[in-house]
Amino acid sequence: MKLTKTLLATTALTVATGTAFADGHMASDMTLVSWGGAYQSSQQNAYVAPYLENNAGVTAVWDESSAEAVAKLRAMNEAGNVTWDVVDVVAADAIRLCDEGLALEIDADEQLAAAPDGTSASDDFGDLLVSDCFIPQIVYSTTFGYRTDLVGDTAPTSVCAVFDTEAYPGKRSLEKRPINNMEWALLCDGVAKDDVYDVLGTPEGQDQALAKLDTIKDDVIWWSAGADTPQLLADGEVIMGSTYNGRLFAAIEEQKQPIGMLWDAQVFDLDGWIIPAGLSPEREARALDFIKFATDTQRLADQAKYISYGPARASSAPLVGQHATLGIDMAPHMPTDPDNSQNTFLYNYEFWADYRDDIDAKFQAWLAQ
């Protein structure tokens, strides 16, 4: 114990003096955790490759485990051997990791880069700093795509088309979880947007949402992977379905499928980084150094060249340019574009942190009926 204390003290000392000779005291390899696929390659292109170029001798490896990040981090923490340095998670998971003490708390103004015009990081990210541990990267939305050739003459303009099986007969795909579906159901059952979570917090409101979903239960294919809806749309299995807007962008613009985008009542959600708690000071210093670079204004704007997710910084929005290979303007495809975000929802983290287990049990019981 005494030895570890001395060790701790000396490392603390080196960290304190380390700021002056930062490089010498940072670990030279990092394990980054992300989702794989197009999203991970956008991160690789937009900030990991430039970072490694600027820092000769540093290496980075990817681990595609973001989907199970919370459970794995908890297990690593219990085993006392955290092997990840920077982890990409959705905001709800970041909040959970922070609650469990598994993620490092970040002081945005101290540890993140300010905007080029001098705006502090906390003002630049604004409300998107939903947890003390969370460093936002992108805003994505869960929204609907529809088959332009199967919906008839009038393309849907409202999310309630999902519940209108007379005007739009055919199957729809929805995610196999209550989040988002319950909100849409209430919205289309006449609940005002501002009241949705108040209503959903009551047992009667939950019954109301499930009753509304019950009207289309036989017409729904439930998905659990983000790739399902684009595939179901492409095969003509469903005429409309919810998924992440970046997946729909890829199906429409890259694969030229006859799919249209419905920008109504889209649910905004955030994805970003966390740094696991309990890293050695060298690794933590490296992770913080990387994060500071990877979430600055230019880097976040660069990411939008590769994928149609909106940068989380206000100052990045004007810098969004054209797609790296398709050469089309990316701004109109961003969920944050003013034309697309006339009617939006922001995922209510606090609400779902409380009600997730309760409503999920009811939702699954309803599904099994």
Next chain:
Amino acid sequence: MAEAMLAADGTSLKRSLARALRRQKLRALMLIAPLLIFVLITFIVPIGSMLFRSVENEMVGNTLPYTVEALADWDADESPLPPEDAFQAMFFDMFLAAEAKRHTRLGTRLNYETTGLSSLFRQSGRQLDDVADISYEPLEDLDEAWDEGETWYALMNTREVADDALMAQQRARVAALTDNETNGEVNFAPDAEVAVLLPLAAREYTAWAVYVATQDGRDPATRDPWEAVAPALLLDLQTADLSGYSGPEADKLRTAQAANLPVANFVDAFVDMDEDWGTQTPWETIQTHSSTYTGGYFLNAVDAQKTADGVAWQPENKQILITLFVRTIWMSLLIMGSCILLGYPIAWLLANLPMRKANLLLILVLLPFWTSLLVRTSAWKVMLQQQGVINDVLVWIGLVADDGRLIMINNQFGTIVSMTHILLPFMILPMYSVMQTIQPSYLRAAKSLGATNWTAFWRVYFPQSVPGIGAGSILVFILAIGYYITPEIVGGTKGVFISNRIAYHISSSLNWGLAAALGTILLAAVLVLYWAYDKIVGIDNVKLG
């Protein structure tokens, strides 16, 4: 009378034999020891510790030790709210927990039982400082010295006799809360006289000193204590008799006592933080779930719950797990049955065809076995979906109308078809190796004695192939019962298994206790079925080759 037989060295033969046998057994044990230890460490221990989580419930008592104590005698039926002591204990427990960032973890744990406690704990944790400041600020205004860590240290630290019991108790408290060791050097021990005079302040100061010294590696002598020591001190001063006290800071204590400084009313303070603290719900939840070991997770696993009034069923619209258990078992049996029906003729062909043809057929059986599980499952999606291969063919030959395409996936049918396909090799291979050993001459002998083909098969061949069916069935059933990925992809809503819920609780809701309870029940179900199989068919009758 025959004399006992003696070995060459004169000892009784019986004993000598036993000794030789024992030595042999020991040598055999030593040969397998490395493997045994390996299995024990890498397999039994992790699984055991995971399953142990289904009853473990130390977190509540570790995080809120004094609250649990104060709530022990509270009867919700007699008084609507717990005594003020409980609120006060909660304040000091939660203050320490919030500094250690453990209160949110407890909130998550209790939220499994009562919805809303997660944010209640998270938000209350942020406001505790304000409650402490009600006492801290006036105390500091009265005498600036109270803002100095040195004043507190001089007051609390040992002069003649140290209160070792208090010190050990607070070390244990911090250790339980943080899951870390607290045996390190602290450079502080509470003074026995002060501990009697100012019990609450001494307790909270000691907890703080242990925490900063062992968790942050700092010296309490030079640090300022947390604000929570101020309300603790003022509470003590309300009743303390300082007349006999002449130790350090005696004057400051007397001035503070005379000033009669305010202490928050903890009941009001908690209700101000969140009105839910003014209801029975959070307190009852803490009280009900405060024992070190709990059967609550097992109750949850069978759609029941532990409430303040004893065990009750979950509300009907939340009951799902028993349905899933039953579904998992009967669908696994169905899959096992279809594997037997499809696998038996193939195994028979394999065993009876000439070598070259049989080898080719065997490769056809094994080829899908070597393909990734995900690929095979996704292939079934392509085959079975409404715009898929089978439906297209049926529409093309006119058997099915274009608007009446069959629904064959995202339901139980899809799960049964694809899992039967995936598990078929596990049925065919043991059957094949058993059938290979059946002598064809028996069948010929039966026929030459006048049996028809059917009688010869049913009375002679089939009974000899039963051990293969038994082995294949056990393999397929046990694999099927724990299947996860295939039901998730093709099962839709009615074709998912209990393992999909276990996965949800492991990776999404983080309710590992419930996941462990579900896993334990599944394991027990398999063992019971295995036992039943042994009773009915006999496990000696199982052959893998």
